Amino acid sequence: MITVTRLNGQPVTINALLIELVEEAADTVITLTTGNKIVVKEKTAEIVALNQQYLQTIGLVAVAHKKSE
Incomplete structure (x- = not known):
């Protein structure tokens, strides 16, 4: 789960x-x-970073990197 900010x-x-x-x-x-659809204040790069952090915490990023090696 990631937390973002609505326009309000x-x-x-x-x-x-x-x-x-x-x-x-x-x-x-x-x-x-x-x-x-959710309209938020964060920019795309911020959302990508939040998503990557989340995936790392649940271990999916490490699995993806191991499969590509």
Whole structure:
């Protein structure tokens, strides 16, 4: 789970494994595999970093790197 900030300043915690797409224009829109969209203050790079940190904490990043070696 990662916590991001809605445009109104409210934090929202989302399941990082459900992120399908992150689009950045005037605002950043996170599209989940469920079809839900969340508009947030964070930039794409911040969301990617949060997601990578989360994946490391649950051990998925290490597994992905081992498979590619």
